[in-house]
Amino acid sequence: MPSNVPTFTDLLAGAKRSAVHLEMRDTYYSNPRFESWRQGHCVDWNDRASWWRPFHQEIADAVARGVTVRRARVVSEPVTEYIRWEHYVTHANVTAGEQVRWLPRRLASDLLLPGNDFWVFDDTSVEIHHFSGDGDSIEDEILSDPKLIELCASGFERIWERAIPHEQYEIH
Structure with missing residues (x-):
């Protein structure tokens, strides 16, 4: 991104009230932590230094400032291996202070949803x-169009209302 475009870190650090994130893909790019899990490696949740990342600290800092951070995931069932892993590592997100919910895609058929994953900061x-089709990140785009923000924020809220809290969602 050009230097005058705020980064995710900048946007989250500047949030005063809320940051909401919608994820709708069943597979994202592969990464070393996912590959390690696929080979049987389990996270030692008692060894926070081994799994706590700068992202988790940024979330924890935002929550400490009073920002409500919520993430909703729309997933196909049975879930993909990648979503099974995401469910497992969501423990870190929750520990950082995020509220996370899951919505089986079959329960979203009557919802009009935005076409891409997104974050909305303070509306x-x-x-x-x-x-890309295989889940590689191509680019992020920061926009301030009020109509687009309303579309994304209201879409998120419709999903959030019917989604299942992380601690209650069982992988199928």
Whole structure:
């Protein structure tokens, strides 16, 4: 991104009230932690230094400032191996202070949803994520169009209302 475009870190650090994130893909790019899990490696949740990342600290700092951070995931069932792993590592997100919910895709059929994953910060800006078909991140786009922000924020709220809290969602 050009230097005058805020980063995710900047946007989250500037949030005063809320940051909401919608994820709708069943597979994202592969990464070493996912590959390690696929080979049987389990996270030692008692060894926080081994799994706590700068992202988790940024979330924890935002929550400590009074920002409500929520993440909703729309998933196909039975879930993909990648979503099974995401469910497992969501423990870190929850520990950082995120509220996370899961919505089986079959329960979203009557919802009009935005076409991409996104973050909305304080209902003033939206970071849209663009991915390739195989889940590689192509680019992120920061926009401040009020109509787009309203579309994304209201879509998120409709999903959030019927989604299942992380601690109650069972992988199928």
